[in-house]
Amino acid sequence: MIDLRSDTVTQPTPAMREAMARAEVGDDGFGEDPTVNRLEERAAEMLGKDAALFVSSGTMGNLIALLTHCGRGDEIIVGEQAHIFIAEQGGASVLGGIAMYPVPNLPDGTLPLDAIRRAIRSDDVHYPRTRLICLENTQMRMNGAPLTPKYIQQVREIADTHHLKIHTDGARIFNAAVALNVNVQELTRASDTVQFCLSKGLAAPVGSLLVGPREFIQNARRARKLVGGGMRQAGILAAAGLVALETMIERLSEDHANAKYLAEQLADMPGIELDPATVKTNMVIFGLAPHGLDARQLAERVKQDGVLVQPRGEYTLRAATHYGITRAEIQTALAVIRRALA
Numbered sequence: 017m018i019d020l021r022s023d024t025v026t027q028p029t030p031a032m033r034e035a036m037a038r039a040e041v042g043d044d045g046f047g048e049d050p051t052v053n054r055l056e057e058r059a060a061e062m063l064g065k066d067a068a069l070f071v072s073s074g075t076m077g078n079l080i081a082l083l084t085h086c087g088r089g090d091e092i093i094v095g096e097q098a099h100i101f102i103a104e105q106g107g108a109s110v111l112g113g114i115a116m117y118p119v120p121n122l123p124d125g126t127l128p129l130d131a132i133r134r135a136i137r138s139d140d141v142h143y144p145r146t147r148l149i150c151l152e153n154t155q156m157r158m159n160g161a162p163l164t165p166k167y168i169q170q171v172r173e174i175a176d177t178h179h180l181k182i183h184t185d186g187a188r189i190f191n192a193a194v195a196l197n198v199n200v201q202e203l204t205r206a207s208d209t210v211q212f213c214l215s216k217g218l219a220a221p222v223g224s225l226l227v228g229p230r231e232f233i234q235n236a237r238r239a240r241k242l243v244g245g246g247m248r249q250a251g252i253l254a255a256a257g258l259v260a261l262e263t264m265i266e267r268l269s270e271d272h273a274n275a276k277y278l279a280e281q282l283a284d285m286p287g288i289e290l291d292p293a294t295v296k297t298n299m300v301i302f303g304l305a306p307h308g309l310d311a312r313q314l315a316e317r318v319k320q321d322g323v324l325v326q327p328r329g330e331y332t333l334r335a336a337t338h339y340g341i342t343r344a345e346i347q348t349a350l351a352v353i354r355r356a357l358a
């Protein structure tokens with residue numbers, strides 16, 4: 017199978033499996049797992065923050081961040097296409113009593129600055145209290161668009177004016193850094209806290225890190241326990257994460273080049289709606305003309321020929337490139353899609 021449904025289907029590398037087998041471990045509940053401690057130190061250092069917390073998933077990292085930034089009755093400003101808003105079961109509201117104020121995402125992934133300003137509540141007894149602005153980098157649903165340092169700084173200025181904090185869902189922040197050819201710290205500096213995933217393009221089997229100020233991370237550690245996320249000999253997982261950070265970042269440019277190629281070739285096929293210029297990282301979200309096959313039918317048809325893509329709407333599909341997918345496999349997938357559409 018050529019599996020383009022998501023970059024979460026990546027398999028751990030041989031070096032990761034070896035590091036996992038050899039990992040030195042201890043009880044992380046007592047802060048005594050040396051491999052987890054090393055991963056947390058390394059992540060904080062790479063992203064330019066004081067401290068980090070290893071958590072089991074991106075969803076948990078975002079939830080813990082929101083529970084730590086906000087109290088009941090506080091409100092976050094978040095993109096209406098954000099994973100936090102759409103795809104985390106409204107966890108911050110369900111579990112934390114936190115309101116969400118969705119604002120539109122532009123095609124480049126940004127939230128319009130005016131929309132952010134308008135969403136900030138005035139001090140009025142009727143309103144929730146605006147506490148936090150959430151960004152997503154890359155913005156997955158907008159073809160994995162990377163947010164630039166300049167844009168993030170503009171959001172920072174709004175946040176500072178109104179005494180707000182910024183949390184970045186950086187599930188794929190290294191994809192953004194590689195695509196923009198900047199050090200990842202350029203993307204994290206203006207954000208108070210950042211969550212990033214080891215288990216997507218970086219190909220580790222499990223885990224995310226939440227990074228931020230030391231006191232924030234101490235409080236986040238309490239929130240992790242609250243949601244049942246405390247771990248014990250998690251160094252087995254952290255060992256793979258360390259290999260991911262050491263060996264899997266630079267190669268993301270290969271995934272981006274494959275996604276661009278895939279997008280350009282798809283855009284040339286009759287019946288496919290896609291602007292390849294919008295593809296800058298590893299996500300290719302494309303539409304079908306609303307007369308022929310629908311998304312499920314196309315996905316089903318290409319599956320018969322060994323290609324998996326993900327239907328995401330009636331006439332919308334996603335193909336993600338990742339470690340383990342070669343240019344030759346992209347060419348095979350294109351031939352299969354072309355045949356299915358014919």
Ligand SMILES: Cc1ncc(COP(=O)(O)O)c(C=O)c1O
Binds near residue numbers: 072073099154
């Ligand atoms: C942008 C974004 N944020 C957060 C997550 C959540 O990560 P996890 O699946 O590890 O909970 C995902 C997962 O696909 C994502 O795409």
